[in-house]
Amino acid sequence: ARSRAQEAMGWNVNLAHGDSAVTLTFLDKAGKPIEGLTVAGDLERTVTDREDQKLAFAMTKPGVYEAPAKLAPGVWEVEVKASGAAEYRKILRFFVKE
Numbered sequence: 001a002r003s004r005a006q007e008a009m010g011w012n013v014n015l016a017h018g019d020s021a022v023t024l025t026f027l028d029k030a031g032k033p034i035e036g037l038t039v040a041g042d043l044e045r046t047v048t049d050r051e052d053q054k055l056a057f058a059m060t061k062p063g064v065y066e067a068p069a070k071l072a073p074g075v076w077e078v079e080v081k082a083s084g085a086a087e088y089r090k091i092l093r094f095f096v097k098e
Helices: 002-009
Strands: 012-017 021-027 038-045 053-061 064-068 074-083 087-096
Touching: 002 087, 012 087, 021 038, 021 053, 021 074, 038 064
Parallel strands: none
Antiparallel strands: 012 021, 021 064, 038 053, 038 074, 053 064, 074 087
């Protein structure tokens, strides 16, 4: 039920990363930035738990939230947890090139 309710919100969440940060962009179903969220994440390697990190995101501009992170090359997953006007959870997988 929670998954269906989240899908019905129509939020679009995009992930970007650099060498030292993870950035999430939250847009509503009309494509407008979602402000005022509290966003956290669990950043994990897919093959080991030695580099796991807790992320605390801060809004850097409307709808854009960034957290410092140590990102070595390879496959990563971040479990995103956002709260505010609504609750949002999602696991996003990404690859960091060498």
